[in-house]
Amino acid sequence: MTKSKKILKAPLKKPSSIPQIPQSPIVAHYIILIIIAFVAGASIMIIELAAARVLSPWFGNSLYTWTGLIGVILVAMSLGYYLGGWLADRKTDYLTLSHVLAVSSLSIICIPVFKIVIGDSLLDADVMWGPVIASILLFALPGILLGCVSPYVIRLVSLLSEDKQIGLSAGTIFMLSTLGSVFGTFSAGFIFIPKINLLNIFLITGSAISFLSILGYWLSIDTGKKAIYYILILFSLITLLLVILYLIDPEKPKNIVYDKNTFYHRIRVTQDIVKNGDKLTSIFLDTTLEGAQYEFSKEIPIDYQKYWQLSKLFCPKIEKAAFLGGGAFKMPEALLDAYPKAAVDVIEIDPQVGEVGRMFFNVNKYSQMNIIIDDARRYLSNINKQYDLIFGDVYNGVRYIPAHLLTKEFFKIIRTRLGNNGVFMMNLIGAIRGKKSTLFASTYKTIKTEFKYIYVFAIHQKILHNDQNIIIVATNQEINIDVYSILHSNGNKEIKELLLTFVSPEKYDGLDGYMLTDNYNPVEYFIAKLLRE
Numbered sequence: 001m002t003k004s005k006k007i008l009k010a011p012l013k014k015p016s017s018i019p020q021i022p023q024s025p026i027v028a029h030y031i032i033l034i035i036i037a038f039v040a041g042a043s044i045m046i047i048e049l050a051a052a053r054v055l056s057p058w059f060g061n062s063l064y065t066w067t068g069l070i071g072v073i074l075v076a077m078s079l080g081y082y083l084g085g086w087l088a089d090r091k092t093d094y095l096t097l098s099h100v101l102a103v104s105s106l107s108i109i110c111i112p113v114f115k116i117v118i119g120d121s122l123l124d125a126d127v128m129w130g131p132v133i134a135s136i137l138l139f140a141l142p143g144i145l146l147g148c149v150s151p152y153v154i155r156l157v158s159l160l161s162e163d164k165q166i167g168l169s170a171g172t173i174f175m176l177s178t179l180g181s182v183f184g185t186f187s188a189g190f191i192f193i194p195k196i197n198l199l200n201i202f203l204i205t206g207s208a209i210s211f212l213s214i215l216g217y218w219l220s221i222d223t224g225k226k227a228i229y230y231i232l233i234l235f236s237l238i239t240l241l242l243v244i245l246y247l248i249d250p251e252k253p254k255n256i257v258y259d260k261n262t263f264y265h266r267i268r269v270t271q272d273i274v275k276n277g278d279k280l281t282s283i284f285l286d287t288t289l290e291g292a293q294y295e296f297s298k299e300i301p302i303d304y305q306k307y308w309q310l311s312k313l314f315c316p317k318i319e320k321a322a323f324l325g326g327g328a329f330k331m332p333e334a335l336l337d338a339y340p341k342a343a344v345d346v347i348e349i350d351p352q353v354g355e356v357g358r359m360f361f362n363v364n365k366y367s368q369m370n371i372i373i374d375d376a377r378r379y380l381s382n383i384n385k386q387y388d389l390i391f392g393d394v395y396n397g398v399r400y401i402p403a404h405l406l407t408k409e410f411f412k413i414i415r416t417r418l419g420n421n422g423v424f425m426m427n428l429i430g431a432i433r434g435k436k437s438t439l440f441a442s443t444y445k446t447i448k449t450e451f452k453y454i455y456v457f458a459i460h461q462k463i464l465h466n467d468q469n470i471i472i473v474a475t476n477q478e479i480n481i482d483v484y485s486i487l488h489s490n491g492n493k494e495i496k497e498l499l500l501t502f503v504s505p506e507k508y509d510g511l512d513g514y515m516l517t518d519n520y521n522p523v524e525y526f527i528a529k530l531l532r533e
Contacts (some may be wrong), residue, residue, distance in 0.1 A: 002155075003326070003451055006113070006309070009255050010210045013312045018059065018150055026181065029160055029219060030157065030160060031155075031166075032215050032216075033153050033156055033157050033173075033220060033528075034172075034173075034176055034214070035212070035215070036097075036101070036149060036153055036212045036216070036352075037149065037150060037153045037173045037176045037177045037180065038176045038177065038179065038180035038183070039079075039180060039208055039212055039381060040101075040149040040150070040177065040178070040209070040212070041148050041150070041177035041178060041179070041180025041181040041182065041183075041184065041187075042181060042187070043108070043180075043184060043205050043209055044073070044077065044143065044146045044147075044181065044183030044184065045180075045181045045182075045184035045185045045188060046184040046187065046188040046192060046201065046205050047073075047108065047111075047139060047140075047142055047143075047146075047202070047205060048069065048070070048073050049184075049185065049188040049189060049193065050188060050192070050193060050198060050201045050202065050205075051069055051073075051135065051138065051139050052065065052066065052069060053193060053198055053261055053266065054111075054115055054134075054138065054198065055068075055069060055131055055134055055135070056197070056265075056266070056286050057266065057286045057287045058120075058122040058125065058130065058131075058134065058287075059122075059127055059131045059134075059170075059332075059453065060124070060286070060527075061264075061286070061373065062127070062524045062527065062528075063403075063524040064127055064524055064528060065131045066129050067131070067325050068128075068129075068131030068132040068134075068135050068470045069131060069135045071132065071135075072132060072135035072139060072140055072143070073135070073139060073143045074325065075140075075143075076140045076142075076143025076144045076147060077141070077143050077144070077146070077147035078147070079144050079147065080143060080145060080147015080148045080149075081147050081148075081150070081151055081376075082143040083144065083147070083148050084100075084147060084149065084150065084151035084152045085147030085151040085152075085155075087100070087148065087152060088151055088152045088154075088155035088156075089155070092152075092155050092156065092159065092362070093220060094156070094216045094217075094219040094220040094503055095148070095216070095220040095230075097152050097153070097156065097216050097218070098144055098213045098214075098216030098217045098219075098220060098230065099501055100148050100149065100152065100213075101107065101145075101149070101209055101210070101213035101216060101229070102210065102213040102230070102234045103122060103145055104142060104145035104148075104149075104209050104213075105144055105206045105207070105208075105209035105210035105212075105213060105238070105427055106206070106210075106234075106241065107141045107145060107206075107240060108142050108202055108205050108206035108209060109202065109203060109207075109241050109242070110241060111138055111139070111142070111197075111202045112199040112202050112203070113244060114137065114138055115138065115239065118134075118137075118373075120331065122126075122134055125158075125526070127528045128528045129418045130264050134363070140202055140223055143285065146209075148171055149177075150174065150177045153171045153173050154169055154173045154174075156344055157169040157172070157173060158170075159498070167263070172229040176210060186445055187318070188201070189263055190263075192204075193261055193263055194261070194262050194263055194352075197261070197337065198261050198266075198368060199380050203242075206238075207238075209367075209523060210234060210238060213234060214231055214234070217230050222250060223382035232289075243380075253485050255270045255271055255272050256268055256269070256270055257269050257270065257271050257361070258356060258359070259358070262351075262352045263349040263350075264284050264285075264349060264435075265285040265350060265353075266285070267283065267284070267352055267353065267384065268284040268349075268384050269281065269282070269283050269284075269356060269360050270282050270284070270381075272418065274294075276297075278295055278296050278297050279293055279294065279296075279297065279438075280294055280295075280301060281294075281296040281328070281360050281361065281390075282301075282328070282355060283327060283328050283353075283360075284360075285350075285353075289302070289331055290325075290327040290328065291305065291326075291327030291328025291329070291361075292328050292330070293328050293329075293330050293333075293361055298334070298337065300330055300331075300334060303453065303459050303469070304459060304469035304471060305327075305330055305331050305393075306494065307457060307471040307498055308331045308335060308389075308425065309334075309338075309492075309495055309498060310389055310425070310457070310471070310473060310495065310499075311335075311389045311391075311425065311492055312338070312421055312478060312492070312495060312496055313479065313495060313499075314420060314423045314455075314473060314475055314477070315388050315389055315419075315422065315475075317388065318335065318339050318342050318388045318389055319339075319341070319342055319343065319388055320342065320344075320345075320346045320385070320386065320387045320388055320389075321339075321342060321343075321345070321387055321388060321389040321390070322344070322345045322346075322347060322380075322387045322389070322390070322391070322417075323336055323344065323345070323346045323347070323390075323391045323523075324347050324376040324390065324391065324392045324393060324394045324405070325347075325376070325392070325393040325394040326346050326348035326350075326353045326354060326371065327347075327353075327393060328356055328357075328361050329346065329361045329362070329363050330361070331359045331364075331391060331393070332344045332346050332369055333361075333362060333363075333366055333369070335389075336366050336369060337366055341368075342367075342368060343368050343370070344368060344369050344370065345370050345372055345377045345387075346369060346370070346371050346372065347372045347374055347375075347379050347380075348371060348372070348373060348470075349373070349374065349375050349376070350373075351373045354371045354373060357371065362425050376392075376394055376489075377404055377405055377410055377413065380413050380414065380417050381413055382468050383417070386417065386419045386422070387417055387418055387419065387422060388415055388418075388421070388422050388423070389422065389423050389424075390417065390418060390422070390423075390424070390425070391404070391423050391424075391425045391426070392414075392421040392424070392425070393426070393427050395426075395427065395428060397454075401439075401523050401527065403516075403521045403523045403524070404521075406443060406446070406516055406521065406523055407446065407516045407517050407518050407521055408449055408450070408515065408516065408517050409453070409517065409518050411424075411446060411447050411449070411450040411474075412450050414450070415451065417427045417452045418430035420476075421475075421476070421477055422472040423473060423474070423475045423477075424447075424451065424475070425472065425473050425474075425475075426472050426473060426474075426487070427469055427470070427471055428440060428443055428469075428470045428471075428472060429467060429468070429469060429470070430443075430469070430470055431464065431465050431466055431467055431469060432456065432458055432464040432465075432469075432470060432507065432508050433464040433465045433472060433504060433507065433511075434465035435465075436465065436466075436467060437465075437508070438512075438513065438514070438526045439510035439523070439526040439527065440511075441508065441512060441513030441514075442510070442513035442514040442516055442526065443472070443516070444456070444472070444508065444511070444513060445513035445514070445515060446515055446517075447472065447474050448512075449515070450474070451474035451475060451476060452475075452476045452478075453474070453476065453477065453478050454472065454473070454474050454505075455472075455473040455474075455475075455479070455502065456470060456471070456472055456473075456502070456503045456508065457470070457471040457472075457498065457499075457501045457502055457503065458470050458471075458501055458503050458506075459474070459501060461500070461501045461502075461503060464508075465508060467497055
C-alpha cells in the first residue's frame with residue numbers, strides 16, 4: 001500500500017476546538033442554529049434597505065447613493081465571511097458565536113445614535129463619495145459582524161454530525177441565510193419601512209439579533225456557567241444605549257404636523273403662520289420642499305409653480321390636463337380654478353402623497369381631479385388619452401431625477417399623448433450656461449428631437465450660470481415672444497412677469513449636450529458634477 005493510501009485510510013483526528021456535545025437534544029441545536037442563520041440573513045437586508053432611507057436625506061435617492069451603500073455592505077460581508085471562517089477554525093463554540101451576535105446587535109442599535117449625532121453635517125458632503133463614507137461609518141461594522149455568522153454556524157452544524165456532512169451543512173446554511181435575506185427584503189419593503197418609524201426598525205432588528213445571542217449563551221451554559229453573566233452584560237449595554245438614544249433624540253419641531261417614511265420618501269408636512277396671518281402648509285419629500293399652499297389665499301407660494309399659467313398663452317383652451325407628480329397639488333388646483341370645466345389627472349407614484357393631499361391640501365374639494373397612483377411613464381404608455389397640457393414635475397430637487405423620465409423614448413410618449421395643439425411643460429433644476437449646464441443642455445437636446453419649438457424660462461434670468469428652476473415649454477405650435485411687445489402690452493400682469501424671464505435661444509443653442517436615451521443616460525453623473533462644481 002502506498003503512503004498516500006495509508007494517509008487516506010488513517011482516522012481523522014478531531015480538532016481540539018470541537019465543543020462538547022451538550023446535554024440538551026442535538027435536534028434543538030440544529031433548530032436554533034438554523035434560526036440564527038435565517039434571522040442574520042434577514043437582518044442584513046433589512047439594514048441595507050433601511051440604510052437607503054437614512055442616506056437619502058443627505059445624498060438623495062440616486063444611483064451613487066445605492067452604489068456606495070451596496071458596495072460597502074458587500075465588502076463588509078466579504079470581510080465578515082473571512083473573519084467568521086477564521087474564528088470558526090480557531091475557536092469553535094457557542095460562546096464565541098454569541099459574542100459575535102451580541103456585539104452585532106449593539107452595533108445595529110447604535111446606528112440611530114450615530115445618525116442623530118451626525119445630524120445634517122453630511123448635507124454638504126460630496127454626492128459621489130459621501131454615501132461611501134457615511135455607509136462605512138454607519139453600516140460597515142454590522143455588515144462585517146453579520147457576515148461572520150454564516151461560516152461560523154456552518155462549522156457548528158458540521159460538528160454536530162462529526163464533520164460527516166460538511167457539504168450538506170454548508171449548502172443548508174447558505175440556503176437558509178439566503179431565504180432569510182429574501183424574507184428581510186420583502187418585510188422591509190412592504191411592512192417595516194412604510195409602517196414603522198425608521199429608528200424603530202434598527203431597534204427591532206438589533207433586538208432580534210440580541211435574542212439570538214441569548215439563545216447562543218443558553219446553548220453554552222452546559223459547558224460554562226459564565227454565560228449568564230454575558231446575558232446580563234448584554235442587557236445592561238442595550239438598556240444604556242436606549243437611554244442614550246432617548247436623551248439625545250432631538251425633539252420634533254412643533255410645526256411638523258405629519259412625518260412618515262414610505263418606500264419612496266420620508267414625507268413631512270409643516271404648517272407655519274406667515275406675516276399676514278395666513279397659514280402656510282408645506283410638503284417635504286426627504287429634505288426637498290415639493291410644494292406649499294396658503295389656507296386662505298389663492299396665491300401660489302413657490303415661484304416655479306406659477307409658470308403653469310403660461311399654458312394660457314401656449315394653449316388657451318384646456319379641457320384635459322395631466323400633472324406628473326403631486327407635491328402639494330397647488331398647480332392642478334389653480335388650473336381647475338381657472339378652468340372649472342376641465343378634467344385633471346395627477347399621476348403620483350407614492351400612494352401616501354395622495355393621502356397627504358386629501359388630508360392637508362384641499363384635494364377633496366375638486367371633484368374634477370383624479371389622482372392616479374402609478375409611475376408616470378408606465379401610466380402614459382398604457383393609456384389612449386389625449387391631453388391639452390402635460391406638466392412634468394417629478395424631479396425631486398437637484399439631487400435626484402428619475403432617469404427613465406428624461407429620455408428620448410419618454411418624450412416621444414409625451415408627444416403622442418398630446419393633442420394637435422398640446423403643450424408639454426417641465427420643471428428642471430440646473431444652469432443654462434457655464435460648467436453646470438450639461439444637464440440642461442442634454443435635456444434640451446433630447447426634447448428637441450420630439451418637439452419642433454422649445455421655449456425656455458429661468459426664474460433668475462440674469463444669472464444663467466447658477467443653479468435654478470428652469471421651465472421648459474415644448475410644443476409644435478410656434479409663438480412669437482417679443483420682450484418689447486410684452487412690456488408694452490395690456491395683457492395679464494402675472495403672465496407678463498413670467499414672460500419677462502424668457503431666455504432667448506442664442507444664449508444656449510450652442511451648448512454641448514448629450515442625447516439621453518433608455519440605452520445611455522448618465523443623469524446621476526451630470527447631477528453629481530453639477531453639485532461638485
